[in-house]
Amino acid sequence: MRNITNELREIAEDLLESKKVDVVLGYAKGEQPYQSVPFAAKKKEDVENLIFDIFSYSSLSKYLLDDMYRGKKVALVLKGCDYRGLKIMLDESRVDRDDLYLIGVECRGVLEKSKLKKKIDATLFETTLDLKEDKLAISSSKENVEVPYEDVLSPYCLACEFSTPHKEEVDIILGEPGKMTNKELTTDECFAEIGQIEKMDEEQRFEYWKKQLNRCKRCYSCRNACPVCTCRVCLFDRENPSYLDSDTSQLAQHQFYHVIRAFHISDRCVGCGQCSRVCPENIPLHLLNQKLIKELNKFYGSYLPGVDEQPAPLSFAKADDPDPFEKEEK
Amino acid sequence: MNTVVKCHSVPKLLEVLKELTDDYQIYCPVKQDDTETFLPLEQIEQDELLTVGEILSKNEPPLYSIKSFLFPNSEVYLKFRRNHDKVDFTVHSQQPEPTIVIGGKPCDVESFDMIDKVFLQEPVDTFYKQKREQTIFITSICTSKGPNCMCEEFGVDKSEPKLSDILLIESEKTEEKSDGIYLKGVSEKGTKLIERLAELDGLQKVDNSPNLIEDKEEIEKLCPEAIKDKMEKLYDSDIWEDLAMRCLGCGICTYYCPTCHCYDINDYSRKGEGVRYRSWDSCMFSDFTNMAGGHNPRPTKADRIKNRFFHKLNYFVKQQGPLACVGCGRCAKNCPVGISLNTVLQKIGGQNNGK
Numbered sequence: 001m002r003n004i005t006n007e008l009r010e011i012a013e014d015l016l017e018s019k020k021v022d023v024v025l026g027y028a029k030g031e032q033p034y035q036s037v038p039f040a041a042k043k044k045e046d047v048e049n050l051i052f053d054i055f056s057y058s059s060l061s062k063y064l065l066d067d068m069y070r071g072k073k074v075a076l077v078l079k080g081c082d083y084r085g086l087k088i089m090l091d092e093s094r095v096d097r098d099d100l101y102l103i104g105v106e107c108r109g110v111l112e113k114s115k116l117k118k119k120i121d122a123t124l125f126e127t128t129l130d131l132k133e134d135k136l137a138i139s140s141s142k143e144n145v146e147v148p149y150e151d152v153l154s155p156y157c158l159a160c161e162f163s164t165p166h167k168e169e170v171d172i173i174l175g176e177p178g179k180m181t182n183k184e185l186t187t188d189e190c191f192a193e194i195g196q197i198e199k200m201d202e203e204q205r206f207e208y209w210k211k212q213l214n215r216c217k218r219c220y221s222c223r224n225a226c227p228v229c230t231c232r233v234c235l236f237d238r239e240n241p242s243y244l245d246s247d248t249s250q251l252a253q254h255q256f257y258h259v260i261r262a263f264h265i266s267d268r269c270v271g272c273g274q275c276s277r278v279c280p281e282n283i284p285l286h287l288l289n290q291k292l293i294k295e296l297n298k299f300y301g302s303y304l305p306g307v308d309e310q311p312a313p314l315s316f317a318k319a320d321d322p323d324p325f326e327k328e329e330k
Numbered sequence: 331m332n333t334v335v336k337c338h339s340v341p342k343l344l345e346v347l348k349e350l351t352d353d354y355q356i357y358c359p360v361k362q363d364d365t366e367t368f369l370p371l372e373q374i375e376q377d378e379l380l381t382v383g384e385i386l387s388k389n390e391p392p393l394y395s396i397k398s399f400l401f402p403n404s405e406v407y408l409k410f411r412r413n414h415d416k417v418d419f420t421v422h423s424q425q426p427e428p429t430i431v432i433g434g435k436p437c438d439v440e441s442f443d444m445i446d447k448v449f450l451q452e453p454v455d456t457f458y459k460q461k462r463e464q465t466i467f468i469t470s471i472c473t474s475k476g477p478n479c480m481c482e483e484f485g486v487d488k489s490e491p492k493l494s495d496i497l498l499i500e501s502e503k504t505e506e507k508s509d510g511i512y513l514k515g516v517s518e519k520g521t522k523l524i525e526r527l528a529e530l531d532g533l534q535k536v537d538n539s540p541n542l543i544e545d546k547e548e549i550e551k552l553c554p555e556a557i558k559d560k561m562e563k564l565y566d567s568d569i570w571e572d573l574a575m576r577c578l579g580c581g582i583c584t585y586y587c588p589t590c591h592c593y594d595i596n597d598y599s600r601k602g603e604g605v606r607y608r609s610w611d612s613c614m615f616s617d618f619t620n621m622a623g624g625h626n627p628r629p630t631k632a633d634r635i636k637n638r639f640f641h642k643l644n645y646f647v648k649q650q651g652p653l654a655c656v657g658c659g660r661c662a663k664n665c666p667v668g669i670s671l672n673t674v675l676q677k678i679g680g681q682n683n684g685k
Contacts, residue, residue, distance in 0.1 A: 030668035031672065032662065032663070032668060033477075037576060037667045037668035037669075038576040038667055040572070040576065058666070058667065063575065063576075066574075066575075066631065067630060068571065068574060068575060068630070068631070068632070114364070211362075211363070215367060217581070217585050217586075218581070219581035219582045220580050220581060220615075221578060221580035221582050221666055224578040224579055224580040225580070225666055237615075237616065237617060239617060239620070242596075246594065246609045247607055248403040248404050249402070249404045274666075278578075278580075278582075280586060280664045281367075281393075282363060282365040
């Protein structure tokens with residue numbers, strides 16, 4: 001993978017110097033090892049902080065909805081999934097394309113730090129990573145190992161077909177589209193857990209999710225990090241009437257929150273995986289989303305949010321729509 | 331003279347402690363689904379006991395702080411029901427059960443110093459006070475610093491925290507063998523429990539706990555007054571806007587912080603009866619200081635971030651004396667966009683005693 005950081009900095013400097021944009025929204029190195037964090041470069045001196053690497057997880061488009069970005073010309077660094085999230089916002093007229101300068105970047109997947117930690121018996125502080133053609137070389141004071149990308153890459157990235165935005169969609173593209181791993185995996189292979197959960201009986205499945213969701217602290221990081229959760233006022237933030245009880249000892253309320261959220265984004269999810277990644281409690285929220293995508297595709301035919309044109313399958317109804325609940329009626 | 335008992339391993343200790351489950355609720359940190367959580371001792375499966383030991387011997391705090399044992403995420407305190415044209419109220423007060431919490435770290439237990447200052451001064455928070463009196467904290471001490479740890483900078487003694495009831499000391503491991511686990515009574519209620527433990531099989535009274543030799547690094551403590559003054563100058567700084575440009579506005583930093591203690595009050599009612607409860611609130615949420623009339627004195631994310639750091643590094647110093655942080659590093663570890671207390675300290679050059 002070509003290092004595009006330098007090109008990115010040049011473009012950013014040019015954009016800011018020529019006053020084409022007020023802000024370049026990209027990534028910078030975080031304080032933690034192997035951490036890239038969102039970064040807004042506002043002046044020439046900020047530009048040297050910009051980077052792009054395999055830890056540049058966050059979707060940046062949602063920041064555009066924040067008041068502090070309103071009325072500003074913003075340049076945005078976008079991976080393939082990030083562009084899909086932005087396209088939904090553009091289609092819904094939430095942001096104005098004329099205010100944006102889009103920098104598409106070559107993405108060959110992002111590494112999951114949790115998977116990486118399992119591969120190496122040392123703290124991430126002490127290791128160096130080297131990206132090779134089809135393997136990741138990890139070296140530390142203790143050992144040197146090479147692991148296949150499919151072992152450490154986000155499951156979403158392994159099945160991703162839109163890793164880099166199309167040339168026509170963005171103002172400039174850095175790097176060349178390609179896949180990080182040679183192995184082509186199907187969605188079912190990437191999310192093998194879904195198959196296992198499907199095999200459980202109703203009670204086991206309920207127990208599984210009860211255990212997972214019971215850890216929820218209702219910090220709302222999954223919602224806030226989600227690039228397609230873009231309601232002006234979230235239903236769960238409404239105070240009058242209040243739909244969600246803030247009593248966190250009530251498991252039903254956790255289920256209500258996560259299930260409703262999963263339904264709300266089911267035909268919008270662009271598969272960035274940020275919901276599970278930001279969850280401090282490791283709740284496998286991506287499995288809920290993937291399962292719903294699978295079901296939607298079964299009932300309404302394949303639809304790729306942020307790629308296919310709208311309307312999305314759940315935004316309209318036809319008389320002959322399948323009714324999976326029909327047989328349950330007495 | 332502190333009373334000390336010795337046990338040969340963590341699983342053994344937990345087994346012995348099971349004999350006390352009739353008298354105490356006992357909680358332990360355990361790893362489930364790759365996630366650290368606290369569970370009642372009797373719910374911990376045999377094959378998970380090893381993970382308890384792993385968590386206890388780590389030189390960094392567990393995922394979740396122990397503050398929720400004294401200040402639960404949600405807590406009912408009033409019940410009400412409609413009685414014709416009147417409303418009947420009853421205070422919902424439950425005498426908390428005696429509880430033992432194993433596995434807090436020195437930073438965690440010292441965080442109660444800050445919460446005590448707020449909840450135990452008049453008017454006393456009786457719910458907190460009762461739990462504070464009924465809970466015994468067994469703190470596993472640290473022998474070195476974890477990757478995000480700054481406890482000593484914030485004045486925490488990582489080998490001898492003041493507020494712990496009992497210290498859990500693991501003797502230095504040689505290869506794969508450990509000489510044992512020592513429990514040392516510190517507070518009155520802690521010492522009383524140790525005396526009782528000494529009578530149980532599997533635990534023996536010993537003269538003293540090992541003095542763990544550690545590489546004594548001279549760490550300069552942060553000076554609360556100096557930090558407070560430096561913060562004053564930062565009130566109109568751009569830093570809050572800069573941080574707001576990447577903050578997600580989620581509640582991770584506040585919910586996982588051992589010293590954050592803001593709460594909100596809500597009613598839940600159905601068919602003429604209900605409860606009033608308090609639940610944790612987060613100053614990162616957009617409705618944090620939203621008034622009934624719709625006015626919000628902190629309308630932007632930047633205002634709210636500024637408030638969080640000013641509370642920790644300025645307002646609390648002014649009102650109570652210490653900085654409202656114990657340097658546990660949870661914000662650094664868990665914030666999805668890498669904002670931590672250290673981010674702000676670095677800005678004010680706080681790492682050098684704020685001089």
